[in-house]
Structures are given as structure tokens and as C-alpha cells.
Amino acid sequence: MARARQGNGRSVQFRHRMEGLTSRVEGHRHAFGNLTDLFIPEDGRHRHTFQGITTTADGHRHSYSGQTGLNIGFGPNHFHRFRIQTNIADGHRHIICGRTTGLIRLRGQVGHRLIIESIVRESVKK
Known part of the structure; x- marks a missing residue:
């Protein structure tokens, strides 16, 4: 994560958002x-x-x-591709892949807990 200081001394973080659906395995x-x-x-x-x-x-x-x-492009609109396998759960794993958004700017400390708690409550069957 890249960090910078604003004039008021607050920490600003630059990150990318990643979201999507996993590959379909065992019907889900x-x-x-x-x-x-x-x-x-x-x-x-x-x-x-x-x-x-995941949810x-x-x-x-x-x-x-x-x-x-590695970054594709430079400056605030650059992005990254990703492709990995999840950890095994219920005897199988899924692939997650896609591309990140461009840079997003966050103020202060932000942890994954906020994101995870907001998506874990959902259920996806497609």
C-alpha cells in the first residue's frame, strides 16, 4: 500500500479494489x-x-x-491483473481472477475486516 501525508498530518493510503465471482466448482x-x-x-x-x-x-x-x-500503465489510472486459487474448503478450491480498479484514495487506517464483514453475509449461487 502506498502512503502519503496530507498537509493536516493525516495519513492517506492509495490502494486498488478487487472484486468479482470465483470460478464455478461443484455447482456453485x-x-x-x-x-x-x-x-x-x-x-x-x-x-x-x-x-x-469469500462469501x-x-x-x-x-x-x-x-x-x-505487475502494473499495467502508470499514474493514477494504472491497474493490475490477478489470478490465484483459493484455499481448500469443503474438499475443493476456486479460481479468482480479474483486474483491479485504478487507484483509490483512503484516509486513515482501513482494514480488511470492514470489507469482509460486508460481503460474508451474502450468499451467491449462480
């Missing part, structure tokens, strides 16, 4: 949503770490964590 899929975490510089470009928990579907949910691909 899950929704996921999170913000990227750490900023990892790499040869003049960068990537981010991320983690989250509950078919009586279970999956945790996941990984790294985005």
Missing part, C-alpha cells in the same frame, strides 16, 4: 472483494499483495491471498 461460486495491501517495487514497476475471504455459498467459504501482476 462465491463472491470476493478486498483492497490490495503492500506495495512491492520491481524493476521500475510494482505489484501488490492481497488477502480476503458463503453451499455452506462454506474460502480464504485467499496472493500477489497481483
